[in-house]
Amino acid sequence: MKILIIQKKFMGDVLVTSTILPLLKEKYLDAEISFLLEEKYAQILIGNPYIHQVIFFKDSLKGTLSEIRSEKFDLVIDLYSKLETALITYFSGANKRIGFFKKYTQFFYNYPVKRTNQVKSKNTTLGIEHRLLLLEPLGIPFQEAFPKVYLTDEEIRNAHEVLAKSGLSENDPLIMISTFGSSEEKTYPLAYMAELLNYIASYKPASKILCNYLPSQKHLFEELLTLISAETKKLVVQDFDTKDLRQFAAVTRLCKCLIGNEGGATNVSKALGIPTFTIFSPHIQLSDWAWSSRPDVDRFLHVADFVEGAKGYPDFKPFFLKDKLEKFLEKTLV
Known part of the structure; x- marks a missing residue:
C-alpha cells in the first residue's frame, strides 16, 4: 500500500504531523509512506524510520501534481487542507482521500473530517489530536501519540x-x-x-x-x-x-x-x-x-x-x- 502524507510547511506542524506515521505503519505493515512538504522543512524528518521517501513541492502546482500522480498512491492524507493541497489530493488518483472539513475543500476528499474543540488527553493538544482524527476513517482509534526527532x-x-x-x-x-x-x-x-x-x-x-x-x-x-x-x-x-x-x-x-x-x-x-x-x-x-x-x-x-x-x-x-x-x-x- 502506498500512502502520501501532506503537510506543506512550518517546522512545528511537520513535526507534530509525524505522530501519525507509526500508527499508520502499525495498521498497514507493508505500507510505503511518502511525505510531501516544502524542502526547507524536511530537516525535521531526517532519520524517521517510518518514511519511505520525501517529496518536495515544485515551483508549480502542475509540476507537483504530475509527480504525485506518477507515484500512484492508494491513500492520501492531507493535513494541510488548503485549496492547493486539496486539489493535489483530489487529482492524485488515490482511492482514499482524507482531509479536514472546510466548506471550500470538503468536496475534494472522500472523508472530510471535522475538527473538535475538546481534547481527549491532558498530555496531548488539539494540534496533535486533530491530526489523529484523520486516522479514524481508517479504523485507527485515538491513542496518545507524541512527535519524535531521530538523531544519527x-x-x-x-x-x-x-x-x-x-x-x-x-x-x-x-x-x-x-x-x-x-x-x-x-x-x-x-x-x-x-x-x-x-x-x-x-x-x-x-x-x-x-x-x-x-x-x-x-x-x-x-x-x-x-x-x-x-x-x-x-x-x-x-x-x-x-x-x-x-x-x-x-x-x-x-x-x-x-x-x-x-x-x-x-x-x-x-x-x-x-x-x-x-x-x-x-x-x-x-x-x-x-x-x-x-x-x-x-x-x-x-x-x-x-x-x-x-x-x-x-x-x-x-x-x-x-x-x-x-x-x-x-x-x-x-
Missing part, C-alpha cells in the same frame, strides 16, 4: 565536537535557552529574559548556558548580553553556535534541559525527551501546543495563568516564573 550516531558525535570547541562536554551541566521566538510577538521581552537568565545563573550548582538564536537575531543576543549581570555573563557561552536545525537538536540532546520561548526549539526539545520549560506568547493557546510525553517534568507557562485579563507580554513579569523555574531546575539539574 554521526550527528551526536558532531554535537560533542561542537561543545568541545567551546571547552564543554556533556559532563558539564548544560542548559539550552530558546532565547527568542520566531517573531517579535512570540519573543519574551529582552529585559524579562535577562532577569530569567540571572535567575538561572544564580541557581546552584551553576550551569553553563547555551543561547540558541537565528543568525538574523545575533544583534538581539548582543543586546541581551548588555542586560544580564556580570556573573551571569560568565556562565553564558558566547561563542556557541549551531549551523542548522539538526546540529541544534543534537547539541540539545546533550543538555540537561531547555528553557525559553515557545516555538520550534521547544517542540524539538520535547520530541527529544529533554525536560522543557516553555514560555508561551500571549496569543498562543496552551491547548494548541502544550503537549508533553513527560508531564512529570515539562512545564508550560502562560500569562493568563497569572494575570486575569492580561493584555500581553508586559504583564508577564519574570518574578511570576521564578518559583516554578527553580522547581524545574531542581528536578532537572541532577
Whole structure:
C-alpha cells in the first residue's frame, strides 16, 4: 500500500504531523509512506524510520501534481487542507482521500473530517489530536501519540565536537535557552529574559548556558548580553553556535534541559525527551501546543495563568516564573 502524507510547511506542524506515521505503519505493515512538504522543512524528518521517501513541492502546482500522480498512491492524507493541497489530493488518483472539513475543500476528499474543540488527553493538544482524527476513517482509534526527532550516531558525535570547541562536554551541566521566538510577538521581552537568565545563573550548582538564536537575531543576543549581570555573563557561552536545525537538536540532546520561548526549539526539545520549560506568547493557546510525553517534568507557562485579563507580554513579569523555574531546575539539574 502506498500512502502520501501532506503537510506543506512550518517546522512545528511537520513535526507534530509525524505522530501519525507509526500508527499508520502499525495498521498497514507493508505500507510505503511518502511525505510531501516544502524542502526547507524536511530537516525535521531526517532519520524517521517510518518514511519511505520525501517529496518536495515544485515551483508549480502542475509540476507537483504530475509527480504525485506518477507515484500512484492508494491513500492520501492531507493535513494541510488548503485549496492547493486539496486539489493535489483530489487529482492524485488515490482511492482514499482524507482531509479536514472546510466548506471550500470538503468536496475534494472522500472523508472530510471535522475538527473538535475538546481534547481527549491532558498530555496531548488539539494540534496533535486533530491530526489523529484523520486516522479514524481508517479504523485507527485515538491513542496518545507524541512527535519524535531521530538523531544519527554521526550527528551526536558532531554535537560533542561542537561543545568541545567551546571547552564543554556533556559532563558539564548544560542548559539550552530558546532565547527568542520566531517573531517579535512570540519573543519574551529582552529585559524579562535577562532577569530569567540571572535567575538561572544564580541557581546552584551553576550551569553553563547555551543561547540558541537565528543568525538574523545575533544583534538581539548582543543586546541581551548588555542586560544580564556580570556573573551571569560568565556562565553564558558566547561563542556557541549551531549551523542548522539538526546540529541544534543534537547539541540539545546533550543538555540537561531547555528553557525559553515557545516555538520550534521547544517542540524539538520535547520530541527529544529533554525536560522543557516553555514560555508561551500571549496569543498562543496552551491547548494548541502544550503537549508533553513527560508531564512529570515539562512545564508550560502562560500569562493568563497569572494575570486575569492580561493584555500581553508586559504583564508577564519574570518574578511570576521564578518559583516554578527553580522547581524545574531542581528536578532537572541532577
